[in-house]
Amino acid sequence: MNCYIHVPFCASKCGYCAFYSEAVPAGTLIEAYLDHLEKTVIPERVSTLYIGGGTPTYLNVRQLERFIGILREKFTFEADAELSIEANPESLTEEKVGLLRGFFNRISLGIQSFDGQLRRRIGRKCSDEALEKAIRLIREADFLHWNCDLIYSLPDESRSDWERDLHSAAETGADHISCYSLTPERSAILGQTFEVDDEREVKMYHAAEKILSQYGIKRYEISNYARDNARCRHNMNVWRGGILRGYGPGAADFDGVDRHTEIESVTGWLKGEACSCDHIPAEARLNEIFAVNLRTIDGWTPDLWQMVPGADDWEKRQIIAAKAASTYPGCLQISASGIKLSADGLLFWNEIAAELL
Ligand code: SF4
Known part of the structure; x- marks a missing residue:
């Protein structure tokens, strides 16, 4: 089973963020969250577990110990x-990192930018000292895998600012780097004012591939780069339509037919308020899964496709892909052994996905 747990607490709300979280929650709310998790998590065998947020490392040492105890039990x-x-640099201490290393084998550090001024422009409250310390602690803890999360196309960010961030991230020794362009949802604080600059964004997207590949960190999905054997298996399983169990307010899961999303309210979740169900016809669901995994550079093989719950015939997928290819020439590579997007096609993923749906 692939399992995701949402920890919906943060020290403050970042300007670009539309994920559900409660800023500066009362300690009693965190305790109630842990109590409810303990009552509701279903015992089962897990192949990938992803703890996201929010800021999981907002929990103090005692709360984190209890959280890990629940997972072990x-x-x-x-x-x-x-x-x-996931971890935020300013929330990490030596004690917390030691505790996490005793259970987790992969950590994802939300750096966003190595430039303090750029971080401040998007509302990230993390000092340079806290960032340097967090990186040192993670390196010394020697996690099997670790990821740096970066955001590009920030307000007034130049191409050379971004290139510096890419070099800095690669030089931390992380074996996985995620690079997301800033696209704040309307509901986020920056969503009202930020204007996306498409041309700058595309140049920065290409710079990421060029610079990270010099360090042996290769793109494997539109926004994700990894050294050999360091791809995030949890995300790959989810992109390929794998069954996903989700816990916590705002968490999504997928049972092979429908997606469900827990209510985005800790108090509502504690009361057991119903999750929302995204029920769509089987063919539409298959098209959605088909489109999502085309964000990866490997795309689909017939074997991978057959592992999707309720998968239809590979030949049907070839026909659907060929139709999209006629609208977007040069963007799809289709053969008996695989369907994937070309390097140019990855840039048009949004448009191609809309065509496939
Ligand atoms: S980006 Fe992360 S730390 Fe910032 S508000 Fe969103 S979940 Fe919290």
């Missing part, structure tokens, strides 16, 4: 299970 893990947690 409820789940059994496959021998090579990937156990990931």
Whole structure:
């Protein structure tokens, strides 16, 4: 089973963020969250576990110990299970990193930018000292895998600012780097004012591939880069339509037919208020899964496609892809052994996905 747990607490709200979280929650709310998690998590065997947020490392040491205790009690893990947690640099201490290293084998650090001024422009409250310390602690802890999260196309960010961030991230020794362009949702604080600059964004997208590949960190998905054997298995399973169990307010899951999303309210979730169900016809669901995994550079093979719950014939997928290819010439590579987007096609993923749906 792939399992995701949403920890919906943060120290403050960043300007670009539309994820559900409560800023500066009362300690009693966190305790109630942990109590409810303990009551509701289903014991099962887990192959990938991803703890996201929010800021999971906003929890203090005692709360994190309890959280990890719940995971140990409820789940059994496959021998090579990937156990990931997201962390914000300013919330990490030596004690917390030691605790996390005792359970998780992958950590994802939300850096966003190495430039303090750029971080401040998007509302990230993290000092340079806290960032340097967090990176040092993670390096010394020697996680099996670790990721740096970066955001580009920030307000007034130049191409050379971004290139500096890419070099800095690669030089941390992380084996995975995620690079997302700033696209704040309307509901986010920056969503009202920020104007996307498409041309700058495309140049920065190309710079990421060029610079990270010099360090052996290769693009494997539109926004994700990894050294060999360091791709995030949890995300790859989810992109390929794998069954996903989700816990916590705002968490989504997928049972092979429908997606459900828990209510985006800790108090509502504690009361057991109903999740929303995204029920769409089987063919539409297959098209959606088909489109999502075309964000990866490997795309689909017939074998991968057959592992999708309720998969239809590969020949049908070839026909659907060929139709999109006629609208977007040069963007899809279609053969008996695979369907994927070309390098140019990845840039037009949004448009191609809309065509496939
Ligand atoms: S970006 Fe992360 S730290 Fe900032 S508000 Fe969103 S979840 Fe919290």
